[in-house]
Amino acid sequence: MREGHDLLGKYISPVDERNRDLAITNLLGVSIEKRFIPSIANIVGTDLSSYKIVRTGQFAYGPVTSRNGEKISIALLSGNDCIISSSYTVFEITDKDSLDPEYLMLWFSRPEFDRYARYRSHGSVREIFDWDEMCKVELPVHKIEKQREIVKAYRAITERIELKRKINDNLAA
DSSP: OOTTEEEGGGTEEEEOOBOTTOOOOOBEEEOTTSSEEEOOOOOTTOOGGGSEEEOTTOEEEOOBOTTSTTOOOEEEOOSSOEEEOTTSEEEEESOTTTSOHHHHHHHHTSHHHHHHHHHHOBOSSSOBOOHHHHHTOEEEOOOHHHHHHHHHHHHHHHHHHHHHHHHHHHHHO
């Protein structure tokens, strides 16, 4: 393992909370753009009690990587709690004072992570990036203050880019 890196499995744990009482009706999916999206599934007559609950601050990913355009569907839920198909894997960071969720999401958003996940996927017809492989991901785990600085800088840059895009759109119009 590279110096300054750690295994992701040290910081995360799976979550398997089901919608048994049907209390949550917000059905979402996870896109290859790394965000939660409204589900397009036809759920008429579907028993949603077996669907998994994702709480704010938790992650979900689709372990099936084939037919995803070389990307892995993974996202951090920042909105209201939702339910997702039981085919997704839900997990959370066990110690948010050691690993910042937004920092981890930045790591997942890198093209290098997608390539790694595809390389480590296994199977023939349906390639899978399973939980064991997710736990073997190596990433740099800086002090929490440094992680938060990185997230803050990234946010500032993306906000400036979006502002410039809006200005350009207004000038073009």
